[in-house]
Amino acid sequence: MKTLSRRARLAAAEMSALTAFFTARADPARAGRADDGVDLTFGDPHELPLPGLVAALEAHLQPRSVDWFAYKASEEPARAAVAAALRDELGLAFEPADVAMTQGAFGAIALGLRLVADAGEEVVVPAPGWFYAPMVRVADLVPVPAPLAPETFDLDLASIERALTPRTRVVVVNSPANPTGRVYPRRQLDALAELLEDASRRLGRRIWILSDEPYRRIRFDGVGFVSPAACYPWTLVDYSYGKVLLAPGQRLGYLALSPLLPDAQREALRGAFFPTQMAVGWGFPDALMQYAVPDLEHVSIDLAELTRRRDRVLAALDGWGYRMTPPEGTFYLWGAAPGGDARGFAAALAARGVQVLPGTLFGSPGHFRVCLTATMEMLERALPAFEEVGRTLGGGAGSPAARTTSAGGEHGA
């Protein structure tokens, strides 16, 4: 007799490579070695938590009423602060009732998928992209990868159109994009909206956008941001404070409805927030985190410092012949692995004490991701390994041969 459900097995299979990574990181033997090395894999903090975060928690820790730690759903002050911020940032008329407070973006994605999609329906996910597939599987849905544009990693409308079927219910858009760092311009989002509106009419069923925006406030060089919520009314926005606070262990995020939604649908979804969140597993943030929202709206990692790190590493890698995708947002650097084999490249770096994520984990076996949440000191310590491995695997730093090799097979898989 089987032990695990099919959906648990499918989810585990979708993320087996990621699980192996986490398991290895939890291994005490490896942890000992990591002290000498530089870990550039995940968006983990490498400095003490932001003082503003700690202060916001301290400010709300002492109970002020008997119900201070009672059951909390989406608390009104938190919703109001979020709606006000969304109005400012996106220029749309968000109201507090459009906002469901969640345990980070994970919780918001879990909620969004269950609000609008039913078992067996399909969810189009970007490739390369974040780890949507396991979440889609456990929600009894089917992930359908839509490759981003080769080289530029822009939205590829033809690719999304090919991914659509009569079972499509949701298309995930992630901007600023993990792992590529791309921020999609309004033009691309408008074209996507037109495509999805046409397809919804043709198929006689509404296709939704789930706009995954946890990096929305982490952008470089004054690059603007347009949310799909401004271009396509049937958009659910998910957000996490875990990136801008660099504190993903204190779960806080939200799901928000596009204010452009037709009234009847907006009302239906607002009314479904509470029962669905309860049923998903009381998916609301802890009381303490909700009290802190108005304060936390003004706390952020140092974007100027992040820009300096990006510029330093990008310039160095460019100089050594790496073919990188200059990020417009997120705290990642994405590029082609010299030699074209991400695993071999990551292993060669690891042998020199530097850990990066092979693109294999994102379905891109020819690329790699570097996380810039490391300190500048850590990055400086890591750079010589990049130079050495680039020269060894790429056939000579900066050489055209190296560039051709590394570009080859980028989207072959």
Place this chain on the structure above:
Amino acid sequence: MKTLSRRARLAAAEMSALTAFFTARADPARAGRADDGVDLTFGDPHELPLPGLVAALEAHLQPRSVDWFAYKASEEPARAAVAAALRDELGLAFEPADVAMTQGAFGAIALGLRLVADAGEEVVVPAPGWFYAPMVRVADLVPVPAPLAPETFDLDLASIERALTPRTRVVVVNSPANPTGRVYPRRQLDALAELLEDASRRLGRRIWILSDEPYRRIRFDGVGFVSPAACYPWTLVDYSYGKVLLAPGQRLGYLALSPLLPDAQREALRGAFFPTQMAVGWGFPDALMQYAVPDLEHVSIDLAELTRRRDRVLAALDGWGYRMTPPEGTFYLWGAAPGGDARGFAAALAARGVQVLPGTLFGSPGHFRVCLTATMEMLERALPAFEEVGRTLGGGAGSPAARTTSAGGEHGA
């Protein structure tokens, strides 16, 4: 075109009465009135949070490392503290790896259902019982109510057997039981284990027990506790600290595997914890709550005071002819509504400023539930209303006629 998924609509339908209750409570107009009344509906705190809880949070708020608020899965010190407590309490050889830390019992139930059950399978839930049905629906499963024994609210094996079908995957056992306060003796659990073992063999598929034990530590008069995990190896135990701490707004709980599970199945489930919890929506408690677990293991509401409240209200209601089920555990009192109509009874009490939950919310339209988390002062203030309404609806306090009337139709629905 439909807006909401079928599962969101089914979940909302299953809990429409509960949602209405919550919505009414959030209504500012009603909130104003409630200041004068006595709210005995939900397990909400009516006194300031326990000093031990606040101290445990304070003790772990100041970051001691760069990863203090980094991504947390099931943290080892938390798991070890839970496993040690479970060994003591249940006399079974729990190991830390058997424990998945979750955002309260809701999170543990959501995880448990998805670990072992697939879309379309059935979950047998107790009636009257807690609000399992919406969670079951959103997990794409089908709730099948199995009535508890009339009058005693013991487990009714014949009723459970009737509820089993070739699609049954999980049977929920809740002891101490909400709303009835019953604690099931070993004899009943052993008989249930035999029934489920026979049925699993006959049907050629394993039926699991989900043992919902959030009130495990809240028992009266030295009543012992036996977990189904000690009687039936295929048992998943879920627990919440939200009851014993009376702080459900700070989510903390766990799912634990019976150590009696065959090794291969135990290993498979241990290995599935991380990917499934990630996929469910990063279903781990906040970092702060996990750090606090070893401290919180020693914090509890005052059980002696809770016993005094139970004794006071039970004696008063008994004296006025109410037919109550004396609770062995939980912080609820459950009884037959004088007149036999729970809604009418609750409305009559509400008109006198006292709020109780009609049994209708638990599928028992002839009963009502009183929550003893209110202060003794609140309970004293509420008692005259019970006397008056009991006399009015029950046809005279203490009269045999009243008793017959209130007992009638108890399980007619």
